[in-house]
Amino acid sequence: MSGEDNLLRLVEAEDGDENNYHLQDQVGFILRKAHQRHVSIFASHIGDLTPPQFAALAKLYDIGETSQNQLGTLIAMDAATVKGVIDRLKARGLVEVSKHEVDKRRLLVNLTPEGREAIERLIPLARTITEETLAPLTAKEAATFLRLLAKLA
Amino acid sequence: MSGEDNLLRLVEAEDGDENNYHLQDQVGFILRKAHQRHVSIFASHIGDLTPPQFAALAKLYDIGETSQNQLGTLIAMDAATVKGVIDRLKARGLVEVSKHEVDKRRLLVNLTPEGREAIERLIPLARTITEETLAPLTAKEAATFLRLLAKLA
DNA sequence: CTGATATCATTTGCATACGAATGAATTTGA
DNA sequence: TCAAATTCATTCGTATGCAAATGATATCAG
Numbered sequence: 001m002s003g004e005d006n007l008l009r010l011v012e013a014e015d016g017d018e019n020n021y022h023l024q025d026q027v028g029f030i031l032r033k034a035h036q037r038h039v040s041i042f043a044s045h046i047g048d049l050t051p052p053q054f055a056a057l058a059k060l061y062d063i064g065e066t067s068q069n070q071l072g073t074l075i076a077m078d079a080a081t082v083k084g085v086i087d088r089l090k091a092r093g094l095v096e097v098s099k100h101e102v103d104k105r106r107l108l109v110n111l112t113p114e115g116r117e118a119i120e121r122l123i124p125l126a127r128t129i130t131e132e133t134l135a136p137l138t139a140k141e142a143a144t145f146l147r148l149l150a151k152l153a
Numbered sequence: 154m155s156g157e158d159n160l161l162r163l164v165e166a167e168d169g170d171e172n173n174y175h176l177q178d179q180v181g182f183i184l185r186k187a188h189q190r191h192v193s194i195f196a197s198h199i200g201d202l203t204p205p206q207f208a209a210l211a212k213l214y215d216i217g218e219t220s221q222n223q224l225g226t227l228i229a230m231d232a233a234t235v236k237g238v239i240d241r242l243k244a245r246g247l248v249e250v251s252k253h254e255v256d257k258r259r260l261l262v263n264l265t266p267e268g269r270e271a272i273e274r275l276i277p278l279a280r281t282i283t284e285e286t287l288a289p290l291t292a293k294e295a296a297t298f299l300r301l302l303a304k305l306a
Numbered sequence: 307c308t309g310a311t312a313t314c315a316t317t318t319g320c321a322t323a324c325g326a327a328t329g330a331a332t333t334t335g336a
Numbered sequence: 337t338c339a340a341a342t343t344c345a346t347t348c349g350t351a352t353g354c355a356a357a358t359g360a361t362a363t364c365a366g
Binding site for chain 3: 036039040043067068069079080083103104105106107
């Protein structure tokens, strides 16, 4: 038996479960599953829009016209991702784009009337989605969870 | 005015900001950002493997040979997704697949010696990744967070 | 004023993620 | 037993998500 084996046995003896790596205890894995569950709940309430698409509309509704790049920063999407999201919203007539008068690099994005109508209609559903996502927790637990989650995001 | 409207007005009166929908307060949005941050931390420590690929290797290391479908269930991936993950791990020689002797529908998946060596080498890094992901929280907060997160996943 | 830098947007390539449809094999139930 | 239902895997289509490269424009520094 090698020295490494001996050491390993000592470690095992101390801990009892040192060798066992349990995926389901890792924060990344649980985070991924919780996110999956939320997306599924979202889809069950809002079937014709994805969470990123909803985020883009909601942010435009909140702050008004802005550049594609700035919008991406605000909703945590890189330039390549936000372009795809905006392209699809544009194809559906929910947003419209225009060139910035001064800075010719910028692409301005804004809600269309249809987009505004859509997001106003959907925001109440989004509140329901949030409630359902947090339903396994008590109100106090939910508050604690959101506070700690925000620290990690 | 309906009863619902009345209730809503009461809530608004209590809250004072009912009309304003803030994306950054929604659990789904924060969950998405926290997940993004974790993936980024993961990539900074383990550049040549994605979290889903790591999950597949870790689970195979934990339970040994299993069917592709069963593996997918254990690591929370649907059949289409797990196929892609296994295909890429197979192409890199980290897993090998074989046909189930009895049930000819099943595709058995197992670690290769290289895959086993890889996951044993990476598990300590994964512990570091978990620590770094939870670093913004105190030990007590982290324990609370994991407990509540697990309830949501 | 101008060359170096920085910013904005686009494109490509790769990797999840999932719904839906399909085909093969197995299990169930009348 | 045998038709119906189920399970396993694959394929297709669509939608994030990000790294890297590129081009256009704007800003900065000397």
